[in-house]
Amino acid sequence: MSWITVIWSINVGACLTLAAMYLAVWCKQRESWVHLLFSCSAIAAAAVSAFELGMMNAQTVERYQALVRWIHVPVWVLTLSFVAFVRLYLHAGRAWLAWSIYGLRTLVLILNFIFPVSINFRAITDIRHFSWGGEILSVPVGLPNPWGLISHVSLLLLLIFFVDATITVWRRGDRRRALLVGGSMIFGAILAWHVPLVIWGAIEVPFFLGFTYTAIVAAMGYELSNDMAQAAQLAGKLEVSQAALHKTEQDMEIAANAVDLALWTWDIAGDEVRLSHKARAFLGFSPSEKLDTKRIRSVIHPDDRDMLRKAVKNSLQTDAENPVEYRVVLPNGEIRWLVRRSRTEFDRNGKPVLMHGILFDITERRLAEERFRLVVEAAPTAMIMVNKKGRITLINKLVETLFGYNRDELIDQPIETLVPERFRSQLVAFRHGYLCDPQARPMSAGRELFGRRKDGSEVPVEIGLNPIHTSKGLLVLASIVDITERKQAELEAARQRHDLAHLARVTALGELSSSLAHELTHPLTAILSNAQAAQRFLACDDVDLNEIREILNDIVTQDERAGEVIHRLRLLLKKGEPQKHCDDVDVNEVVTDVLKLTRNDLINQNVTVDTKLAQNLPAVTGDRVQLQQVLLNLVLNACEAMNNHNSSERQLLIASKSENGTVQVSVTDRGGGIPEGKLEQVFERFFTMKKQGMGLGLSICRTIIDAHRGEIWATNNSDRGATFHFSLPIVGSERGSDH
Amino acid sequence: MPPPPSLTVFVVDDDDAVRKAVSRLLRSAGIAVAVFASPREFLAQYDPATPGCLVLDIAMPDFNGLQLQTTLGEKGCILPIIFLTGHGDVSKSVQAMKHGAFDFLSKPVKDKDLLTAVRAAIERDAVARPEQAKLSEIRARVDTLTPREREVLEHVVSGKLNKQIAGDLGITEATVKMHRSRVMAKMKVQSVAKLARLTERCGIN
Numbered sequence: 001m002s003w004i005t006v007i008w009s010i011n012v013g014a015c016l017t018l019a020a021m022y023l024a025v026w027c028k029q030r031e032s033w034v035h036l037l038f039s040c041s042a043i044a045a046a047a048v049s050a051f052e053l054g055m056m057n058a059q060t061v062e063r064y065q066a067l068v069r070w071i072h073v074p075v076w077v078l079t080l081s082f083v084a085f086v087r088l089y090l091h092a093g094r095a096w097l098a099w100s101i102y103g104l105r106t107l108v109l110i111l112n113f114i115f116p117v118s119i120n121f122r123a124i125t126d127i128r129h130f131s132w133g134g135e136i137l138s139v140p141v142g143l144p145n146p147w148g149l150i151s152h153v154s155l156l157l158l159l160i161f162f163v164d165a166t167i168t169v170w171r172r173g174d175r176r177r178a179l180l181v182g183g184s185m186i187f188g189a190i191l192a193w194h195v196p197l198v199i200w201g202a203i204e205v206p207f208f209l210g211f212t213y214t215a216i217v218a219a220m221g222y223e224l225s226n227d228m229a230q231a232a233q234l235a236g237k238l239e240v241s242q243a244a245l246h247k248t249e250q251d252m253e254i255a256a257n258a259v260d261l262a263l264w265t266w267d268i269a270g271d272e273v274r275l276s277h278k279a280r281a282f283l284g285f286s287p288s289e290k291l292d293t294k295r296i297r298s299v300i301h302p303d304d305r306d307m308l309r310k311a312v313k314n315s316l317q318t319d320a321e322n323p324v325e326y327r328v329v330l331p332n333g334e335i336r337w338l339v340r341r342s343r344t345e346f347d348r349n350g351k352p353v354l355m356h357g358i359l360f361d362i363t364e365r366r367l368a369e370e371r372f373r374l375v376v377e378a379a380p381t382a383m384i385m386v387n388k389k390g391r392i393t394l395i396n397k398l399v400e401t402l403f404g405y406n407r408d409e410l411i412d413q414p415i416e417t418l419v420p421e422r423f424r425s426q427l428v429a430f431r432h433g434y435l436c437d438p439q440a441r442p443m444s445a446g447r448e449l450f451g452r453r454k455d456g457s458e459v460p461v462e463i464g465l466n467p468i469h470t471s472k473g474l475l476v477l478a479s480i481v482d483i484t485e486r487k488q489a490e491l492e493a494a495r496q497r498h499d500l501a502h503l504a505r506v507t508a509l510g511e512l513s514s515s516l517a518h519e520l521t522h523p524l525t526a527i528l529s530n531a532q533a534a535q536r537f538l539a540c541d542d543v544d545l546n547e548i549r550e551i552l553n554d555i556v557t558q559d560e561r562a563g564e565v566i567h568r569l570r571l572l573l574k575k576g577e578p579q580k581h582c583d584d585v586d587v588n589e590v591v592t593d594v595l596k597l598t599r600n601d602l603i604n605q606n607v608t609v610d611t612k613l614a615q616n617l618p619a620v621t622g623d624r625v626q627l628q629q630v631l632l633n634l635v636l637n638a639c640e641a642m643n644n645h646n647s648s649e650r651q652l653l654i655a656s657k658s659e660n661g662t663v664q665v666s667v668t669d670r671g672g673g674i675p676e677g678k679l680e681q682v683f684e685r686f687f688t689m690k691k692q693g694m695g696l697g698l699s700i701c702r703t704i705i706d707a708h709r710g711e712i713w714a715t716n717n718s719d720r721g722a723t724f725h726f727s728l729p730i731v732g733s734e735r736g737s738d739h
Numbered sequence: 740m741p742p743p744p745s746l747t748v749f750v751v752d753d754d755d756a757v758r759k760a761v762s763r764l765l766r767s768a769g770i771a772v773a774v775f776a777s778p779r780e781f782l783a784q785y786d787p788a789t790p791g792c793l794v795l796d797i798a799m800p801d802f803n804g805l806q807l808q809t810t811l812g813e814k815g816c817i818l819p820i821i822f823l824t825g826h827g828d829v830s831k832s833v834q835a836m837k838h839g840a841f842d843f844l845s846k847p848v849k850d851k852d853l854l855t856a857v858r859a860a861i862e863r864d865a866v867a868r869p870e871q872a873k874l875s876e877i878r879a880r881v882d883t884l885t886p887r888e889r890e891v892l893e894h895v896v897s898g899k900l901n902k903q904i905a906g907d908l909g910i911t912e913a914t915v916k917m918h919r920s921r922v923m924a925k926m927k928v929q930s931v932a933k934l935a936r937l938t939e940r941c942g943i944n
Contacts, residue, residue, distance in 0.1 A: 518798070518825045522754045525823075525847040529760035532850035536767035551763065558756050600825070603800045 002135050004206060008053040011214055015046035018221050025228070034089045038220055041081040045217045047074035049210025056137045056206055061124050064140050069118040076109045078213055079158060082185060085220060086165045090177060093165035101161060104154035111147055120148045120199075130204045137206055139199055152196075159189040177223060184219040188212040249274075262359035266293070268316075268352050279359050282338060284330040301327035301335065308340075315342050316352045325362065337366040365471070382480040386415045388473050390431055402482055404454035420452045438467030438474060451480065460487050497703050502575045504700045505629045508636060509572055515601035516569060523562035530555050568593060571625050584619035584731055585627060587656050587663050594631045595654070598639075606647035607639050612655040620663050620728040622708045627728075630701045630712075634667040634724045637697065641671025641722070662710070662727040670721040679714050701726070747789050748857055751775045751807065752796040752823065757846070761794060761823075761853070768854050778807035790868055792819045792841065792860035794853075797831050805831060808838050817867050819860035823848060877941045880926050888925070891918040896935045 019042035026035035051071040058064040083101050086093045112119040124142035131137070166182025169175075191212040197203050249265065253276055256263040262279035266272070273291040280287055283299050300308055304326040311324040325339045342357035376383045377396045382403075385394035392410050400407060403418055410417065415431075416424045430443075443449060443463035450458045459482055466477045509516065534551045537543060591613060595602075602609055635652065642650040653668040674682060681687050685699040705712040710728040717723055748770050752758040755776070762772040771791075775781040779802055781793075793811075797804040808820055819841035824832055832843055841863065842856040884892060887908075894904040901919065905912040928934045 514825075521825045521846045522757055526754070526756035526760040528847040528849070529757070529764045529853075533760065533764040533767040536764070536850070547763075554756065554759065558760075561756070600798065603798050603803070606803075608801060 003133070004056065004135050004137075005053060008049055008210065011049045011210055012046045012053075015042045015049065015210075015214055015217060018042040018217060019046065022221070022224065034085065034224065037081050037085050037088065038217070038224055040077055041085065041213075041220065042217050044074040044078035044081060045210060045213035048078060048213055052207040052210050055140075058127065058138050061127060061140075064127060064138065065117050065121070065124050068120055068124070068140065069112060072109050072112045072119070076105055079105045079154070082216065083158070083161065086162070086181075086185070089220075089223070090165060090169050090174075090181060092168040092172075092182075093161050097157060097161040097164065101154060101157050104150060104157065108151045108154055111150065115145060115147065117142075117145070119145055119151055121145055128201070132204060132206055135206075137204075139201070144200075155189065155192055159186065162186045162189055180219045181216075181223055184216045188216045262361075263356070264359060265354065265356040267354060282336065282359055282361055283328055284332075299328045299330070301329055303327070312342075312355075315344050315355065325366070335363075336361060337363040376477075379479070382482070384415065384418075384478045384480065385468070386431075386476045386478065388435060388475075390415050390428070392417075393475065399480070402453075402459065402480065403451060409454075418451050420450050420458055423450065434465065434476070435474065438476065440464070440466045443478070460484055494707075497707070499575070501626060501629060501700050501704060504633070504697060505572055505625075508629070508632055508697070509569070511636065512598065512601055512632075515598060515604065516565070518600035519565045519596070520562055523558040523565070526558040527555050527562070530558070565596075568597065572597075572628065574625075582621055582623060585622050585624045586617065586619055587627070587665055587728070588613045588617055590624065590627045590631055591654055591656060591665065594628055594635055597628075597632065598635055601636075602639065602652070605639050605643070605650065607642060607650040607652050609652045609654065612653065614655075614657045617656055617658055617663055618730040620708070620710075621731050622728060623704075626704045627708070630704050630726060631665065631667070633697045633701050637724070638667050638669035638671065641669050643671075645671060658730065659727070661730055663730060664725060664727045666723050666725045668717060668721065668723040670717075673716045673720060673722045674714055676716070679716070682714055683712065745789060746861060747771045747773050747791040748861070749773050749775065749781060749785070749791065749793045749818075751778055751781045751793065751799075751804070753777060753799045754796070757796070757823075761848075764850055764853060765794075765857065768850075768857075770854075770857065778802045778804070778810075781807065782810065787814070787816050787818070790861070790864050792821060792857060792864055794821050794823060794857065797822045797824045797835065805834055805838075808835060808840065812838060817864070817871050819863050819867075821853075821856050821860055874941055877926075877937050881938075881941060883925050884922060888918050888922050891915060892922050892926075892934070892938065895919060895922065895931060896938045 019039040022035045022042070023039040026032065026039060029035065048071065051067055051074065055064060055067045055071070058067060080102060083093065083098050087095075087098055108119055115122070117123055121140065122143040122145045124140045126141040127138050128141050129136050129138055162182060162185040166178050166186060169182055170178035192209060194203065194205065195207060195209055198205060198207060253263065253265075253274065256276040257278065260278045261276060262282050263276040264279050265274045267274075271292045273293065273296055275283070275285065275291065277287060280289075283296070285291060285295075285299075289295075297305060308324060308326050311322065315322070321341060321343060323339050323341050325337060327335050327337055329335055339360045339362050340357060342355055344352050345354040345356075347353050373394060376385070376394060379396060379398070382398035382401075383394075383396050384392055384399055387393050391412055391414055393412070395407060395410055399405075399410070403410075405417075416427055419427050441464075443465050449461050449463055451461045452458055462481045462483050464479045464481075466479075468475045468477055530551045534548055537547055537551075591611065595609060595611070631654075635654070638652050639650075642652075649670050651670050654665070655668070656663065656665045658664070678687075683698045683702040687699075702712050705726050705728070708728050710726055712724070712726040714722055714724050748765050750758055750762050750765070750772055751774075752761065753776055758774050758776065762774050765772045773784075775784070777799065778795075795804045795807060804822060811818060811820070820835075821842045821844060822832070822835050822840050824843055824845050835843070841860045844852055844856060881889070881892075890908060891904060894907060899907070901912050901915045905915045908915070923929070923934065926934055926937060928937065
């Protein structure tokens with residue numbers, strides 16, 4: 001055997017060995033495509049070497065033609081592999097160049113098989129022999145194919161691609177790779193030009209293209225093996241650090257045991273669960289028992305297993321750190337509440353490998369909560385617990401009864417569900433305000449509150465609020481009382497009060513009837529006299545139209561005056577509806593009105609009236625007619641008290657003033673006064689000091705003033721007579737200041 | 740018969756509108772009117788020499804119609820008073836009647852009623868006024884008498900003889916005669932019968 005055959009065969013063998021090795025590596029690590037590429041390159045390089053050997057030993061033209069034709073296949077594979085290797089492994093080289101090379105090389109391969117002989121030769125006519133190093137080598141003689149130029153162009157492009165890629169890698173700072181891989185590739189691409197030179201007889205050497213390719217493959221292999229060595233090193237380090245980690249975990253476990261924390265770790269792949277001593281105690285395991293998930297599951301309360309499994313599944317997928325509360329059943333049958341917090345660790349492929357966390361015993365808290373729930377359930381009023389977001393967290397049976405909802409329909413629903421729509425926005429604002437200053441107090445603050453049932457009907461309610469500070473933040477416990485019946489009773493009482501007040505008013509007006517008739521008499525007299533005067537003036541020849549005009553104006557004025565008297569009377573006589581006449585009332589106007597009504601009566605009784613009314617008196621809220629009634633009563637009483645006194649002493653003083661956020665009115669007489677000790681009694685029903693009194697007037701006055709949230713009281717004057725006072729709260733200061 | 744220009748009807752009423760309307764009505768009948776808002780105002784300005792009558796509201800604050808009637812009576816004023824009353828003033832009306840009120844008209848008052856009453860009152864005033872003047876003159880004459888002469892007068896008109904008078908008064912008959920002739924002279928009468936009529940008119944018995 002010639003030495004050329006030996007050397008070239010060794011080269012083939014070496015290349016194939018490399019290819020086999022890296023193919024094996026690729027089979028284990030399918031994702032590293034570089035190894036496959038490398039194997040392809042090595043196989044192609046072996047093939048090229050084998051073809052070269054075949055060509056150098058070829059004895060017939062036909063054989064040579066076949067070899068020249070088929071060598072293009074491994075060359076195509078080799079070129080493509082190199083370019084791909086540069087792109088994928090070195091991350092260098094321009095894409096357009098790469099694709100141009102692919103295209104041209106593939107075109108060369110196609111044309112090679114279209115032409116009768118090959119892309120290099122139109123025909124091989126003969127075989128020339130020459131001697132080199134003691135061996136006789138064959139080279140072809142024939143007509144060159146002009147299309148062979150494409151092959152050269154592609155080789156040139158390949159050279160440019162390699163140079164460019166090498167420069168990129170060099171600039172990137174990876175000089176060793178640039179020199180080794182890029183350099184060998186550039187060198188190889190240059191050396192490839194020896195083939196045409198040998199064929200055209202320019203030089204007489206054996207083909208050594210296989211060796212240049214082998215050199216490139218070797219350079220590539222060197223780099224790859226370098227990487228693999230590094231990876232192995234890293235793996236070693238990882239092992240060390242994992243060992244350290246394991247030690248840390250063990251240390252942690254020791255520390256956890258030392259401070260009595262209930263820690264746990266779950267090695268997912270090995271399904272091994274490690275617990276600190278405390279955690280073992282929580283779950284009722286002996287310190288030495290080996291644990292897996294199945295064993296853990298066995299101690300969890302059957303009702304909580306599903307919930308817990310879902311939670312674990314969730315944290316395996318999302319690494320959610322949601323705490324989960326569940327029960328475990330201890331060997332002695334005792335039930336314990338635990339809360340579990342966990343963390344999941346994933347490998348670089350996103351696969352969960354480890355879960356660890358901590359357990360807390362919350363049995364006490366849960367029992368307290370349970371006791372609290374039972375207390376709420378047993379409470380005699382409807383109770384609703386609401387969290388900071390305004391969602392219902394707890395209700396009792398009475399809430400279901402009151403609102404017609406089932407428990408499940410309300411839990412976790414906004415509290416606004418139970419409120420009529422028109423109050424909802426107010427409620428949101430109120431809630432925010434309350435959370436800023438949470439304290440136990442009634443919710444209403446003078447307003448009427450309504451709840452909304454499931455069927456849409458409304459129910460008047462009274463609500464008490466209690467803030468409860470818990471581990472889950474601030475909760476508000478609202479106790480709700482249905483006040484429908486109380487409301488009706490209140491309405492009924494108000495109606496009765498109203499009726500009685502009306503009765504008293506009518507009675508009082510009866511007493512005043514002659515005086516009131518006088519009030520009408522005056523304008524009627526004026527009207528009649530004016531009208532008849534006008535008739536007489538008109539009967540004269542010389543009519544003074546100005547006079548007539550004046551008379552008519554006076555008639556109109558007086559008619560209006562009579563109308564007013566009737567209107568005032570009608571108001572007082574009218575029964576109206578209870579609590580429907582709440583306006584802003586000027587108390588001074590009430591005084592004036594009453595004095596107009598009683599004017600004649602006072603004259604007839606020879607009572608002189610003085611008034612001391614404060615200017616700019618703020619308004620009060622109330623029923624004007626009822627307030628008139630109170631004052632009328634006080635005035636008539638005062639007159640009556642002075643009945644037996646000398647007419648020159650019958651003096652009445654009505655005064656008004658504003659004091660301490662109220663408007664105060666006082667009626668002072670110069671009568672006999674009230675016996676000491678009866679100052680309070682005079683306001684009682686059926687108490688009277690008059691001969692014909694029923695003892696209702698002042699009690700009605702007190703009822704009316706009470707309904708106005710005011711006060712009424714009596715005092716004796718220092719010299720003689722008594723004074724009755726009443727005070728009424730001033731309308732809200734923001735409106736009061738307008739007056 | 741048109742009343743003399745100085746004749747005036749006084750209207751006293753505390754209600755502006757009523758006062759104005761009533762005065763207007765009276766003026767429409769050609770009667771001169773003076774209005775006052777209160778009895779005090781009236782008293783301050785009233786000249787008793789003015790003939791006419793008074794239209795007075797019975798119910799007024801402070802100083803009412805009845806009080807004014809009393810005050811005027813005390814002053815010997817004979818001005819006829821027509822009271823205007825509302826309903827239900829019966830007791831006051833009776834009281835006024837007792838004190839010699841000329842008429843009562845209830846409000847609202849018809850023009851005919853008021854004018855008739857006013858005219859009647861004016862007429863009465865016109866008649867009463869000369870009588871009153873005469874009476875005043877007699878009174879004035881009586882006032883010129885000395886106390887003794889007055890005593891004598893009283894005895895004379897009661898129909899006693901000089902001798903009886905002298906006995907009663909403890910003086911001589913000649914002195915009685917002297918007083919008697921002076922009384923006749925001062926009273927400007929010639930006969931005892933005339934003297935008796937005069938003294939009867941001014942209420943001396």
